[in-house]
Amino acid sequence: MMKYSYVINKDDYINAGKVSSQIKKILKELNVRPDILRRMAIACYEAEINMIIHSFGGEITLVIDNKAEFIFKDIGPGIKDITLAMKPGYSTANERARELGFGAGMGLVNIKKVSDEFNIESSTKGTILTLRFDLL
């Protein structure tokens, strides 16, 4: 089993996507099938960006054995209405994020579409997004 952890900081636009790029490199070296790797990269990127633009910061953990599991855990403010947040086009992204091209309200939709298992829990204390990918 292998475990990787990364810290994500609020509003860290400069480094946005860096962790996803790093994880993609690791997966490539582990010879993860290209189509699976691509799906994982999309999910990881969207979740990483969400932590940067919507949360107070948190941690990304990737555990790999015969499958891959991502845990995106942040320290708040949480998602009030998850059903609403999952709707295509729904976004609370601020002006700054929108200027950079974020805020289509498609991130969570993309993540759900590409992952084999998707689970999200949220309270004012934070959001935990858990994703699983079959590696075969």
Add this chain to the structure above:
Amino acid sequence: MKVSKLAEKTSWNVYGDPKKFDKEIEGVYVGDLLSWVMGHGKVAQAWLTIQSHANVLAVASLKEFSCLIICENDGLSTEFIQQVLDEEVLVLTTSLSIYDVCKKLIELGV
């Protein structure tokens, strides 16, 4: 068409070494909303956008686009150029509108 060929046939500015990448362009995707591009773009496409910042490079690299064509652009910041060289992305820039870039690409048979 190879990206190197496109770079040669147009007078667009190139950042990164097209020979080093020498990738085949397989279709084109146009868009500025990053998660939309993330969800709909396909490997090896040329991506047309007007955005020029680090997050665009992250998307282009993660999606494995053959190249990024930044349209309606009149100069990249040195900071951005350095980021282009750090990421494995080939960037072309032009002052042409997205529409005119599309016309050019069609004319060239991309």
